[in-house]
Amino acid sequence: MTTFLLNDSIINTDAHPGTTLLDFIRYRQVLPGTKIGCREGDCGACTVLEGRMDEEKLHYRSIVSCLTPLGNAHGKHIVTVEGINMDACSPVQQAMVDQNGTQCGFCTPGFIMSLTGHTMAYEPSEEKSAIDSVNGNICRCTGYKSIERAAISISKMLKDKNPKDPLNWLIQHHFLPSYFKEIPERLSKIKNHQNANTEVQQIIGGGTDLMVQKPDAVAESSLNLFFDRSDLKEIRRENDQIMIGSAATANDIMHSEILNNLFSDLKKHYKLISSDPIRNMGTLAGNIVNASPIADLSIFFLALGANLLLDKDGKERELPLKDFFLGYKQMNLKKGEYIKSVFFPLPVEPLGFNFEKVSKRTHLDIASVNSAAYVKTEQNTITECRLAVGGVSPVPLFLMESSAFLIGKKLNADTLREAVNVLNNEIAPISDVRGSKEYKRLLARQLFFAHFIELFPDHFSLQELLR
Ligand SMILES: Cc1cc2nc3c(=O)[nH]c(=O)nc-3n(C[C@H](O)[C@H](O)[C@H](O)COP(=O)(O)OP(=O)(O)OC[C@H]3O[C@@H](n4cnc5c(N)ncnc54)[C@H](O)[C@@H]3O)c2cc1C
Numbered sequence: 001m002t003t004f005l006l007n008d009s010i011i012n013t014d015a016h017p018g019t020t021l022l023d024f025i026r027y028r029q030v031l032p033g034t035k036i037g038c039r040e041g042d043c044g045a046c047t048v049l050e051g052r053m054d055e056e057k058l059h060y061r062s063i064v065s066c067l068t069p070l071g072n073a074h075g076k077h078i079v080t081v082e083g084i085n086m087d088a089c090s091p092v093q094q095a096m097v098d099q100n101g102t103q104c105g106f107c108t109p110g111f112i113m114s115l116t117g118h119t120m121a122y123e124p125s126e127e128k129s130a131i132d133s134v135n136g137n138i139c140r141c142t143g144y145k146s147i148e149r150a151a152i153s154i155s156k157m158l159k160d161k162n163p164k165d166p167l168n169w170l171i172q173h174h175f176l177p178s179y180f181k182e183i184p185e186r187l188s189k190i191k192n193h194q195n196a197n198t199e200v201q202q203i204i205g206g207g208t209d210l211m212v213q214k215p216d217a218v219a220e221s222s223l224n225l226f227f228d229r230s231d232l233k234e235i236r237r238e239n240d241q242i243m244i245g246s247a248a249t250a251n252d253i254m255h256s257e258i259l260n261n262l263f264s265d266l267k268k269h270y271k272l273i274s275s276d277p278i279r280n281m282g283t284l285a286g287n288i289v290n291a292s293p294i295a296d297l298s299i300f301f302l303a304l305g306a307n308l309l310l311d312k313d314g315k316e317r318e319l320p321l322k323d324f325f326l327g328y329k330q331m332n333l334k335k336g337e338y339i340k341s342v343f344f345p346l347p348v349e350p351l352g353f354n355f356e357k358v359s360k361r362t363h364l365d366i367a368s369v370n371s372a373a374y375v376k377t378e379q380n381t382i383t384e385c386r387l388a389v390g391g392v393s394p395v396p397l398f399l400m401e402s403s404a405f406l407i408g409k410k411l412n413a414d415t416l417r418e419a420v421n422v423l424n425n426e427i428a429p430i431s432d433v434r435g436s437k438e439y440k441r442l443l444a445r446q447l448f449f450a451h452f453i454e455l456f457p458d459h460f461s462l463q464e465l466l467r
């Protein structure tokens with residue numbers, strides 16, 4: 001049984017937990033404000049808000065309902081555009097009207113939900129963050145300038161918002177209906193999910209890969225819902241290691257205080273990954289086990305020298321992430337085994353880590369080629385080096401030979417140019433929709449140079465490296 005609040009109503013349903021939340025909302029609850037566009041997480045027409053209690057506070061975030069398995073709604077408050085309607089337009093809705101942010105209106109509920117989600121954050125609004133909040137929404141007719149103007153005007157209206165207690169402020173200022181006040185108490189009455197299945201087969205995290213690849217199979221399988229398992233969510237420092245629970249999402253990682261203290265460019269790097277709603281849903285283990293050759297998180301953690309903690313019936317084993325990928329979509333993962341956590345050695349100061357990604361669009365696109373590098377130097381000699389590159393082999397590739405080649409070498413342009421020869425022998429790109437094999441080879445070299453230019457700006461320029 002899945003129990004949750006949908007707008008102002010309590011839902012108790014025995015519908016299959018693998019049904020999409022979108023279909024449940026539209027067809028079983030007959031709430032047609034949430035639109036069906038791509039059903040692949042790309043367009044944002046189906047965006048809703050997911051509210052959940054965390055450390056006694058009610059947090060809302062945007063998600064795409066087309067990829068959310070219904071079971072992941074358990075214990076939450078799901079808000080559709082109908083759930084924020086009041087007698088008059090809310091200031092968010094009115095801003096879209098005033099700025100001519102809507103034409104055919106098909107995308108509009110999705111934009112409204114993303115912008116409303118932005119108003120609910122426990123932090124002050126900035127114009128840029130207001131605009132960023134719609135990075136998962138596509139509009140075919142209006143053009144984005146009017147929607148950006150609406151976002152900016154909403155941000156201005158929030159200047160007096162109390163970031164410590166945003167929901168009360170929003171209710172008082174008619175951004176939200178008053179029933180939001182009772183949500184924490186109503187959620188506290190919902191009991192934790194009991195996994196009814198004893199014979200559980202299919203693990204599912206956020207569903208952002210599985211629900212795209214095999215939605216019909218998910219809707220029929222017995223599911224093991226990992227997304228809300230609190231024992232798999234934590235991010236913590238353990239002595240000289242960082243441990244990340246396998247169900248931590250890309251946005252949990254992006255906004256983690258511990259990780260931001262270590263990686264000053266973390267937010268810049270993670271902005272290159274999908275969109276806000278997808279980062280709110282996609283988990284670290286999901287990214288690794290999906291084993292796409294261009295998986296951004298896999299590439300990121302390969303360069304950090306990450307290890308996996310795997311568990312089967314309480315029996316644990318550790319495995320370097322670089323040994324997990326055996327071939328295209330083949331992994332060193334036994335039947336019934338799952339990833340419990342991912343951990344990596346605390347990087348040494350000063351941090352020599354960089355992540356790069358090239359895709360056809362800057363945002364909400366998967367990579368043609370992506371790459372990460374961890375480089376340490378002492379007295380102009382490379383003492384540690386871990387390089388990873390995606391999109392140039394059947395797996396997210398740890399560049400074993402190129403990394404080993406660089407260790408002990410002087411940090412200069414000749415070394416890097418020689419390393420490119422090693423790199424070229426280590427990769428085997430193929431031509432596909434994301435680019436020809438020659439283009440990807442070129443990108444792998446450029447990103448390799450980009451790491452060193454970024455990490456050692458006083459040493460290198462692209463002109464010099466290409467000479
Ligand atoms: C619109 C869109 C944009 C995207 N953009 C990007 C992008 O820019 N970069 C990128 O890298 N990816 C991108 N993705 C892919 C996806 O979001 C990520 O790979 C995400 O991290 C998958 O996590 P999930 O929890 O949603 O996986 P799910 O779909 O829930 O699961 C994926 C696989 O992992 C398995 N699994 C999940 N958790 C565990 C566990 N703990 N142990 C063992 N197996 C487990 C599942 O059984 C399944 O086989 C995008 C996807 C969409 C829909």
Ligand code: FES
Pocket residue numbers: 035036037038039040041042043044045046047064065066067
């Ligand atoms: S329908 Fe396009 S993102 Fe859900």
Ligand code: FES
Pocket residue numbers: 101102103104105106107108138139140141142
């Ligand atoms: S108003 Fe028509 S798609 Fe956005």
